[in-house]
Amino acid sequence: MTASGIFAEGIDMTFTRNRMTHHVLSAVDVDIAPGGFVSLLGPSGCGKSTLLKILAGLQDPTAGTVLIGGTPVARAVAEGQIGLVQQKPALLPWKTALENAAFLIEMTGDRATKRTAKERAAQALELVGLRGAENKLPHELSGGMAQRVSIARALALDPSILFMDEPFGALDAITRDQMNEALYDIWTRTQKTVVFVTHSIPEAVFLSQTVHVMNANPGRISLSVDIDLPGPRSTTSAQFLEYERVLHEELDRNVEEARISA
Numbered sequence: 001m002t003a004s005g006i007f008a009e010g011i012d013m014t015f016t017r018n019r020m021t022h023h024v025l026s027a028v029d030v031d032i033a034p035g036g037f038v039s040l041l042g043p044s045g046c047g048k049s050t051l052l053k054i055l056a057g058l059q060d061p062t063a064g065t066v067l068i069g070g071t072p073v074a075r076a077v078a079e080g081q082i083g084l085v086q087q088k089p090a091l092l093p094w095k096t097a098l099e100n101a102a103f104l105i106e107m108t109g110d111r112a113t114k115r116t117a118k119e120r121a122a123q124a125l126e127l128v129g130l131r132g133a134e135n136k137l138p139h140e141l142s143g144g145m146a147q148r149v150s151i152a153r154a155l156a157l158d159p160s161i162l163f164m165d166e167p168f169g170a171l172d173a174i175t176r177d178q179m180n181e182a183l184y185d186i187w188t189r190t191q192k193t194v195v196f197v198t199h200s201i202p203e204a205v206f207l208s209q210t211v212h213v214m215n216a217n218p219g220r221i222s223l224s225v226d227i228d229l230p231g232p233r234s235t236t237s238a239q240f241l242e243y244e245r246v247l248h249e250e251l252d253r254n255v256e257e258a259r260i261s262a
């Protein structure tokens with residue numbers, strides 16, 4: 001499936017719990033070009049995951065519109081345009097890597113697609129660098145390998161957009177760096193649109209075309225930074241470090257404001 005863009009306007013989200021109203025997102029606008037890689041960065045609890053879920057059509061906003069490739073997000077969901085990768089790989093322990101990668105196609109695809117499920121899963125596993133590990137069970141996989149399987153499971157559906165919610169947050173630093181390089185490679189090869197939630201500034205600078213920094217209470221985008229560096233990016237270049245500095249400054253300010261307004 002070719003990549004779709006995302007256009008969201010006036011997104012507001014309010015939760016009511018124990019008769020208390022919590023205004024989580026306010027007037028968020030997002031415009032992501034097809035094939036773009038956009039990260040959401042911000043203080044804990046500022047609404048990054050909520051925004052991601054709304055953009056992915058998993059949650060309805062209280063107000064606002066989300067269009068995927070110009071059509072309402074609910075239709076994009078029904079058309080199988082949405083791929084989701086979360087922090088926990090959530091693999092079925094009794095199924096092999098190949099069976100896990102084929103699982104969503106077998107659950108959701110039409111008959112013709114189901115027939116090709118294993119083939120598509122094998123291709124997706126190859127794309128994420130797991131050729132040769134097809135028959136391993138989840139307990140035989142490292143954390144990074146398990147997360148690669150969950151990325152393959154999403155890619156096997158051939159979505160037009162990949163939504164990733166802190167996919168590498170639970171991995172050790174070395175594996176995380178390797179996964180960033182793997183994801184960069186997957187993105188350039190598949191040209192999917194990616195929306196990526198992270199707490200890591202280096203990860204955001206390494207991967208993104210644009211980083212949206214969010215503020216809390218209510219969540220909104222306080223600064224958008226286009227990372228104008230060719231890839232693959234050197235994490236030690238002066239420009240890379242300068243982007244990190246700009247994002248750090250904004251994030252620190254937002255963390256402090258979130259602490260005061262909590």
Ligand SMILES: Nc1ncnc2c1ncn2[C@@H]1O[C@H](COP(=O)(O)OP(=O)(O)OP(=O)(O)O)[C@@H](O)[C@H]1O
Nearest residue numbers: 015016017024042043044045046047048049050051
């Ligand atoms: N279903 C829900 N019902 C009530 N409140 C919710 C619900 N989902 C999220 N919230 C609240 O919305 C706020 C934003 O949550 P969200 O998970 O989007 O933040 P986040 O920026 O992704 O946080 P973190 O970085 O810690 O993962 C939090 O205060 C959370 O408690």
